[in-house]
Amino acid sequence: MELVLAIAIGVLVASGVWLLLRPRTFQVIIGLTLISYAVNLFIFSIGGLRTGADPVLREVAGRIDQYTDPLPQALVLTAIVIGFATTALFLVVLLTSRGLTGNDHVDGGDGTP
C-alpha cells in the first residue's frame, strides 16, 4: 500500500509541476490542483498508513496498533479547505485575466515576446 501511495503522490506531483510550467492559465490551475491533491495525500500519510483503524482509542488504552493518528486528518482537512478557497480565487483571477487581455496566456500576450 505504501508503494502504491508513494507512486501516486510522485505521479501527481510530476504531472502538476509539468502543467504548472505550461504557458496557458488553465494548465497552470490544473497543475496547482494536482499538486495540492498530492500534498493532501502526503499529509494524510505522514501519521502512518493503517487499514480499518479508528482515529480514537476503542478498546484498551494501550493498544495503539489499532489506532491511527487523528492529527494529520485534522491538518489535511484544514489544508483541503484552504487549498479549495485559494484555488477558487485563482480561478476568478484567471477568468478576469482572460476577459481583460482576450487570451489565456499567463503573461497576457499571445506568447510572442
Place this chain on the structure above:
Amino acid sequence: MSPHLLVAPIVLPLLVAALQLLAGERRQRLAVALSLASCLALVALATMLLLATTQQGGDGALAAVYRIGDWPARFGIVLVADRLSALMLLLAAVLALAVLPAALARWQHRGHYFQPLFQFLLMGLNGAFLTGDLFNLFVFFEVLLAASYGLALHGSGARRVSAGLHYIAVNLTASMLFLLGVSLIFGVTGTLNMAALAELIPTVPENTRTLLHAGAAILGVAFLIKTAMWPLGFWLPRTYAASAPAVAAMFALMTKVGIYVLLRLSLLLFGDGAGPASRNFGSDWMLWGGVATIVAGIVGMLGARDLGKLAGYNVIISSGTLLGAIALQQPAVTAGALAYLVISTLGIAAFFLVAGLLAPEGEEEADDALQLEPYEPMGGDVGSAGLYADEDESRVVIPAPVAMLGVSFLACTVLLAGLPPLSGFLAKFAMLAPMLDALALDAAPRTGALALFTLVIVAGFCTVIALCRAGIQIFWAEPERRFPQARVTEVSAIVLLLGLCLLLTVGVQAPLDFLHDAARQLHDPANYIHGVLPAAGASP
C-alpha cells in the same frame, strides 16, 4: 495586564472586518471610522504588549503565553509574545495607521471591499507574529495571503490582473511547499508546537534527522519565496509596481514576515541548543542567498525604468541584507538587523507613497507606472547649446506640493541608501559595526561576512545613484511636467512615516537598547521553551 490581551490583536481586526462586511459597501464613512478605530486600538495594544515585555528586566522571560481554549501547550495552540513579536506587532500597527489615510484619498473607491481586506491582512500579519505553532502559522499565512491577493488586484486593470496572476500562482506553490515541510517535520517529531520542536530536535535519532532537515529546508524555501530571495523573488517587483501605492506600502511589511519567521525558527530550532548535527542548519544558504539577493536587487534597481519597480528592487535589497545579517547568528548583528528592518520598512513604505503621488493622474487607466525618460547619451536634438539657450531670467516658482514631494523624495533616498544624518544610517551602522567585530574575533564565516559587508555598502551607493537619476528626471529634466494634486491625507501619511524615521534618529538609544534585549532573548531560546512548556523537565 489581562491575559486575554494577547489574543486581541487577532480578534479585533477580524471583528472589525466582519462588521464592515455586514455594514456593506454603501456606508463608507462607518467602514472608515471602524478601520481607523481598529488601527488606533492596535497601536495601543501593541504598545501595551511592548511595554509589558520591557518590564521583564534582563532575564529574558516571555511577556505572555496564551493557551487558546486553555489546552496544555503540546496539544493546543499557543500564542506567544516576546520582544520580537511585540516589535513586529507595533510595526504592523503603525504602518497600517500611516497607510490607511493614504488609501482613503483615492484608492478605496477604485474597487470593492478595500477596508475589510485591509483588516483581514492585519489579522493575518498579527497572527503570524504571535503564533507559536507551525500549522497555525500556515493558517495565518493563508489569511494574510488571501487578503493580499484581493488588495494586490484592487483597482483592477490588465496590468494589475496579469501581475496578480503571477503573484497568486507563485504563492500557491509556496503554500504547497509550506504544507510539505510542516508535514515532514510533524512526521519526524510528532509535534508542531515550536517550543516542543526546539526541545525535541536534539533528541531526534540519526536515521530520521535527514528527513527532519529535508522538511526544514522545504519549509525554509516557502519562507524564502515570501522573502523574495534570489532566484525565488522575480515575482516581487512587478507585483509591487502594479499594486495601488497604499497597498504596495503595506506590502513592504510582507517580505519582512518571511524574515521574521526565518529569524525565529532558525534561532529557536537550529540555534546553539540543537545539538552538533543540526546546529546552524541552513545558515550558509541564507548567508549566500542574501548576498546573491543583494546583487540581483542592485542590478535590477540600476536597470529599473519606473518608480514602482525601483521601490520593488529596494525591497529585494533590504530582504537580502536582512537574510545575510540574520544568517550570521550574532546577537549584536541581529539587533542591528532588527533596527534596519524597522527603518527600511518605514522608508520603503514612504517611498511607495511618494512614487504613487508622482505618477501622472490622467495616465493611470492606460498605464499606472510613472515611466522615466529613456536614456539618450547624446541628448538627441537638445544639444548642449539648447540646454542653455532657453534659460530664462524669470525665476521658476515651485509650488508647495512639488517642494513637499521633492523633500520627501530626498528623505526617502537618504533613508534607503543609509546616508547620515537620518536613521537609515544609524540602523546600517548598528548592523555593520558588530559584523566587523565578529570578523575580527573570527566568530562569523569569513568570506561570507566580508562579501555581505561590502555588498551592503555597495548597495547603499547604488541606491543613491539610481534614486538621484530618477529624481533628476522627475524634478529637473522636465520643467513642464504637471504634478497631480496631493491631498492632505496622502501627504499626512508620508509625513507621518518620515517623521517617525526622524524621531528614531533623534531618540535612537532607547529603541536600540530594546532591540539588543530582543536579540539576546532570541539567541537564548531556553526562556521561550520553558515559558511555553512550564513542565518541560517533567514530560517524557
